[in-house]
Amino acid sequence: MSGDLYGRHKAVLPDWLALYYADPIEITHGEGRHVWDADGNRYLDFFGGILTTMTAHALPEITKAVSEQAGRIIHSSTLYLNRPMVELAERVAELSGIPDARVFFTTSGTEANDTALLLATSYRRSNQILAMRNSYHGRSFSTVGITGNKGWSPTSLSPLQTLYVHGGVRTRGPYADLSDAEFIAACVDDLEDLLGHVRPPAALIAEPIQGVGGFTSPPDGLYAAFREVLAERGILWIADEVQTGWGRTGEHFWGWQAHAENGPPDILTFAKGIGNGMSIGGVVARAEIMNCLDSNSISTFGGTQITMAAGLANLNHLLEHDLQGNARRVGGLLIERLRAVAAQLPGVREVRGRGLMIGVELVKPGTDTADPETAAAVLEAAREEGLLLGKGGGHNTSALRIAPPLSLTVAEAEEGAAILERALRST
Template sequence: MPDWLALFYREPIELTHGEGRHVWDADGKRYLDFFGGILTTMTAHALPEVTKAVSEQAGRIIHSSTLYLNRPMVELAERIATLSGIPDARVFFTTSGTEANDAALLLATNYRRSNQVLALRNSYHGRSFSTIGITGNAAWSPTSLSPLQTLYVHGGVRSRGPYAQLSDPEFIEACVADLEDMLAQTQRGSVAALIAEPVQGVGGFTLPPDGLFAAFREVLQQHGILWISDEVQTGWGRTGDHFWGWQAHAASGPPDMLTFAKGIGNGMSIGGVVARAEVMNCLDANSISTFGGSPITMAAGLANLTYLIEHDLQGNARRVGGLLIERLRAVAAGLPVVREVRGRGLMIGVELVDPDGSPSAQAATLALEHARERGLLIGKGGLEGNALRIAPPLSLSVAEAEEGAALLEDALRQVQAEIEEADIEGGQS
């Protein structure tokens, strides 16, 4: 394995099996899973409906490629096209969110005949050569080389930066002015698309005020610029209030394209892009996917999506996620190490700081370790690596939310004590 392949924890753990909202490691220890394989185990571990669909499809045929029709792919494409809200939608399946965003960039740049792309600061869109080129988070961007010319605008981070002290309407106005100023410095008609996460995932679950992208869309349409909503982490009801993240900005109508992945497969490798037909059909060369839309992953996606909708997991994310956020905010009120608890639904970020208020990656690393010791798995991210990322399966119960909050509170209290002790020792030296 390469040296740059990241692993959580001082002593990395091997997960051997899971059930519901829990997983077990190779030593037999059970954990409450509040990260779901980076927001990928969306409904539950070992969900019977999904495992049955995978098993039955595997007994028929596992692979064929997009050169041949397969019924699960067509059925899932039809359902996603309808759910997307995009008129006359077309769906292309990939194997990951990175590949989905890569395909969206290919479509946008070809449709607009331009390699200029607008992206948000603090963003993350994947690890391919093209998606690294539009990632506004230096920790996840190992090269400055890119086939694209990327222009970064404000808007993804509400509580830090030059506009943090503004009211929500003033924040939106300032971000729009920044966008307009950026476009005024480009040749008219030269920008292909704006790509943006409604909630920035790797960036630490930061989000703008509702309505920002509606305001952006008004400007984009004046220039003919496409809007790509990166729904890899926000899609399928995780934010609770909406099925897609873009719907928090619905005054503008649907985006021209949206990308998806992660949760739809409940662990199977599914990604894809949805676009209106005019954009999707703009390619004038052959293009296929060897593994995108495979019969076995599509069967899993269909079963998972059916379970999600029939059991109203979006509503559960809204209800249980709301309780969990309020519980964590109550915890944070007594802990100076916690600067902010933010998020929506079951997509929650907890930002940690040093006693002087500066971002603390060390505190986040300690919190990860102490939570793991107590049987709770969480993630981390943020531009400075100081944000905890909490994203349990959407079937999380109230009791499990309370349990996880209590475990995290205990872990954070230990972090607070260790940070204060280190600060005192540093002052004495």
């Protein structure tokens, strides 16, 4: 059955539309933290549709909210008043921490970042953007142009002039051997030197933890230190929270809060987890920035009623059940368990992350050379034992990515860690 579907997939879809596994699987249904494929195999889901199934598969509250909304009206566009959209916007604006916030909904993180770039460049009258090395911000023409990961940036053509800043990867690069304080100081010096050579950019866009880049991050406080330099020049800070938002990191509701010394970002983008699988993205910005556009704009599908109903139900469940706290507790245990395993395996360079956003970087034993072949083999071995993982990284996709629903139990974390340990040892 899957083989037939795979053949049809290859016949009608682009070659660059990647699939996991030598024998790709069709996921047909899910419940809680588990999914099933078309052949009846059950898997513990440690990737959640690329960090999108944030709370649980087939969560009854969301299913009920979507069903009830579908029975009333599914869609009307932003040309009409939309109660669920206003209600979710009010909640997001309050949670964002941005003063006098305005919210614009999109259908994806790519579109959210695209909108943030439009706002920043229009507000600042500049087409220069600062972005981080090893970053990923989407697949549109503008967002691939600011993506600092060549594996996910298929063209160098761009409507923007992008300048790449150091600091998103703590344990590689010229500053890796410095202390955290020295690392931050060196990155700030590098930023100031760069700004001394160019016209003032519109904004810096940065993921607090780099997602596709392999769940790498700088020391806490780096972006606060960057913010001081940027604010002196009127340069905006865009926090790309598409993967880090909604409590996934455990310690904070937003990733930017690990760098909160100078307050919230000027613009915040979000997507993925808020919809729990429904297509919701969005941008939050101060009113003066959001309202700087001088022409009409709408969104046909951004903020449509059925996705907003899902987002409200999902956000309520997340907050009422303290899934951020669960991510902190269960994620902390999982990280320590995996670090204990890694200490015995020379091919594991690093276990990193926070909360339920964990990266396991693989290298050829005794070196710092990326080992994408072993990463792919571990992915296959884990699947065979019933565990779905992700992979990424700026060094030839050699990092395993772990991002299960935030309702993961301790028993499920231990089960997944045991499967991953066996997969690592067998490859």
